[in-house]
Amino acid sequence: MTPRRRWTVNTVAVLFCLVWIFPVYWMVNTAFKPRPEVMTATPVFVPEHPTLDNFVKAVTQQQFLTNLTNSVIVVACTVLASIVLGIFAAAALSRFRFRGRRTIMVVILAVQMLPATALLIPMFVMFNSLDLLGTYLALVLAYVATVLPFSIWVMRGFFVAIPAEIEEAAHIDGATTWGVLTRVLFPLVAPGVIATGIFSFIAAWNDYLFAYTFMQDQSRYTLPVWLASFTNPHTGTDFGGQMAASVLFSLPVIAFFLIIQRNLVAGMSAGAVKG
Amino acid sequence: MPVTTVLPDAAGAPPAASAPPHPGPRRRRTRAPLWLLSPAGLVLAVVTLAPIGFLIFTSFTDYNQRTLFTGKYTSVGADNYTELLADSAFWMSLVRTVLFTAAMVAGSVLIGMGVSHLLTRLGRGMRFTVTVVLIVAWAMPNVASSLVWNWLFQPGYGIVNWFLDQLRVFGDTTDLNWAQDPARAYVSIWLLIVWQAVPFIALTVNAAETQVPQEYKEAARLDGATELAVYRIVTLNHIRPTLLLVTILSVIWDYNVFNQIWLISRGGPGDATATLGVYTFKTAFVGFHLGQGAAISVVTTLLLLGLTAVYIRRLLRSGEDL
DSSP: OOOOHHHHHHHHHHHHHHHHHHHHHHHHHHHHOOOOHHSSSSSOOSSSSSSSHHHHHHHHHHHHHHHHHHHHHHHHHHHHHHHOOOOOOOHHHHOOTTTTTHHHHHHHHHTTTOOHHHHHHHHHHHHHHHHOOTHHHHHHHHHHHHHHHHHHHHHHHHHTOHHHHHHHHHHHHTTHHHHIIIIHHHHHHHHHHHHHHHHHHHHHOOOHHHHHHOOOOOGGOHHHHHHHHTTTTOOOOOOOHHHHHHHHHHHHHHHHHHTHHHHHHHHHHHOOOOO | OOOTTTSSTTTTTOOOOOOOOOOOOOOOOOOOHHHHHHHHHHHIIIIIHHHHHHHHTTTTTTOOOHHHHOOOOOBBBTTTHHHHOHHHHHHHHHHHHHHHHHHHHHHHHHHHHHHHHHHTTTTHHHHHHHHHHHHHHHOOOOHHHHHHHHHOOOTTHHHOOOOOOEEEEEOOOOOOOOGGHHHHHHHHHHHHHHHHHHHHHHHHHHHHHSSOOOHHHHHHHHHTOOOHHHIIIIHHHOOOOOOHHHHHHHHHHHTTTTHHHHHHHOOOOOTTTTOOOOHHHHHIIISSOOHHHHHHHHHHHHHHHHHHHHHOOOOOHHOOOO
16 A cells, blocks of 8 residues: 555544544543533533532432342343353254254244334233233343343354364263253353353343333333433433433443454344344 | 354354354254253243234234223224324334435445445554444443433534534524424434444454455456455455345344434424334324234334345355254
8 A cells, every 4th residue: 555545544544433432432521521511602622620520410319229220130130041041042953953943043033133112012011911010020021032032042153163073072971961061062152151141231231112111110210211311301401410321321331342342243143232 | 143154253263164064963862952942932932922922912902091901902803904004194104214224224334334444454553443433332322322412412502513513504503403303303313323333334344354365356456457346346246245134134223223213302303203113102102002003013023024034044044054
């Protein structure tokens, strides 16, 4: 590449980075500003009097801890359930050949692509008549429905990568099917299980629609609903506080994305973490 | 796994393409698959298949707010569907969804391809920087980024209005209310979706683009092809399957977009930005016509089914060991 061409390409790259990172920068920047620097006609590009007030306000808000707890409980149950159920199903679909296997895989993929309302409406009605609206169970069931098919699919990929010889050797040494699974296969897919768990975490942690529809009470909200309801219709939205809250809410997800970045593309293609 | 043919997975395993074609599923007669599958199978039957059955059932009833308290409803046959087909609001939202999806997919795929190509031309440091920027933008939960968007486009204090004002070509833009004007609401939602979608597309396409054999490109260059021709003839041909896959996925995702529209414009002003998802939600949970909402959802799903079928067929065909 000629120096001139190199220069052009780098300029384009820098411009792209500036544009693409700007919304994130503006969120972080606003989070550290005192109110007079937030609500100003001429934007303040670097906080002149940086402050943690917005974070303190967000965290000490009445509902923050309750809603954080709700999120953690529901997400933890979802991740646990989808990993435990998913790992066995993934093993069956990858290490055995049996009739109906293809059909099951097609169903798993198809369920993955359903529009949210296809589950939202009937689940709402069913949970209403079972008196489950507003409970953790309702949300966990909805999240398992969206996360389990995906986690089976992704873990299946990790099982497929294990060579048959390892399994055969264990069988020759007299291991039972159960023994091969728990002593040989599961340890080998452990890193994949962790990656899948993180994907499930992100999907459940980010959900707004189910929580918003099913929980219906401030004390039952999860963090995304808390975040969106930060707006105070009487005093106007406190953008400093809302951006600080957004930073806190996004941080674990951004951290996890950086951890699993090598699996991201494959995981996304399985339909997990929608945009 | 869908795209593992182009990417090594995190287990540190080699790319699936180099794995043996049949990594050992056994044909021994065993009941193992049955008991391995049944826990997940039972749960999936309860949380997905049952609701889908119930959705179809609900779509033939007059389920509404009263029903939620009394449990009483009547079967109305296909009334919900005939009403739907006669309802111009439904047709409008369908047209809106199709056009909006097309605009979002076109924007994100084209920009994503551009960024992917940009990545191949950068030095190490710059490529790393762009990748980190892409991952951070991608990682932002969509509820958070929708709220950030509201703040960027805020009338009076939003930086976008300030910036447009500085350009001095649109007049005084300080108090533009983006959410209250159909065209502007679309523009800001479109920008948000494209901003979020480009990282996945750019990184996926780039993974495929780096696999294009250099010899082919060199040969084309020796034959005097311009860089554009090299891209069009060699690169584009190699990355076509990946492009098709990300396009199908983008269509499915963008067709289903809900959070961003809801949090930015609530489908308004009026119904101007109510795509099928938002229209269904409003019918079912704002008007509480759950039966009618179910009917819209069934139609939405059926329309999506064709695309999903194409997607699944491609996945099954590309899957080495299926």
